[in-house]
Amino acid sequence: MSGYGTPVERLPDEALLSGLSTGDQELAVAFVRRFQHRVFGVAMAVIGDPQLAEDIAQQTFERAWRHAQIYDSRRGSVTTWLTTIAHNLAIDAVRARRTQAVAPEDLEALLGVVTETPERWALADEASSQLRAALARLPREQARALVMAGVYGMTAQQIAEREKIPLGTAKTRIRAAMGKLRTTLADPKRGNHVQ
Numbered sequence: 001m002s003g004y005g006t007p008v009e010r011l012p013d014e015a016l017l018s019g020l021s022t023g024d025q026e027l028a029v030a031f032v033r034r035f036q037h038r039v040f041g042v043a044m045a046v047i048g049d050p051q052l053a054e055d056i057a058q059q060t061f062e063r064a065w066r067h068a069q070i071y072d073s074r075r076g077s078v079t080t081w082l083t084t085i086a087h088n089l090a091i092d093a094v095r096a097r098r099t100q101a102v103a104p105e106d107l108e109a110l111l112g113v114v115t116e117t118p119e120r121w122a123l124a125d126e127a128s129s130q131l132r133a134a135l136a137r138l139p140r141e142q143a144r145a146l147v148m149a150g151v152y153g154m155t156a157q158q159i160a161e162r163e164k165i166p167l168g169t170a171k172t173r174i175r176a177a178m179g180k181l182r183t184t185l186a187d188p189k190r191g192n193h194v195q
Helices: 013-022 025-047 050-070 078-096 104-115 118-123 126-137 140-150 156-163 167-186 188-193
Strands: none
Touching: 013 025, 013 050, 013 078, 025 050, 025 078, 050 078, 126 140, 126 167, 140 156, 140 167, 156 167
8 A cells, every 4th residue: 555545556657657756666666567568568579689678678667767757648648658768768779789780581570560569559659550550551662661761770772782672772662661651641541542
């Protein structure tokens, strides 16, 4: 029981976050327990390395603790806020490691993660959900090029070398994918017709 007179497990997310910011150890532990699987799942979905995903999860909770007082419920739920932090930290970690070669077969798995994992609901604010759906409807070669550029931070030249295609083809794939995503996201009703 916490000082709130309610079993900690039943407290709303916002109350646990407030407890985290005040330094209440019981509420902080309850907060981590409530969100640890989601946060780890998001990091794992992006990174694919359990040890690094654990590090990202730890950094996520540290950042939440440091910035709990600036959380604004009008901008989204605690879950969305926390999973966004985890996602951004994971993307930063991937970009920091981008000097390591990415095998094309690993990229296929990443594209599957982006569209078809149990963790996708953890990132399910409407905009990211629409983006993932639009990405899944792109032709595979365009989606691959876009993920290589957007997630891995690869240049068109690096993509061309990795995919063994001409530089112009790599640029065209990225440009075409971006154009289709813009069209789809600007008019979600057209999303079913992406070719």
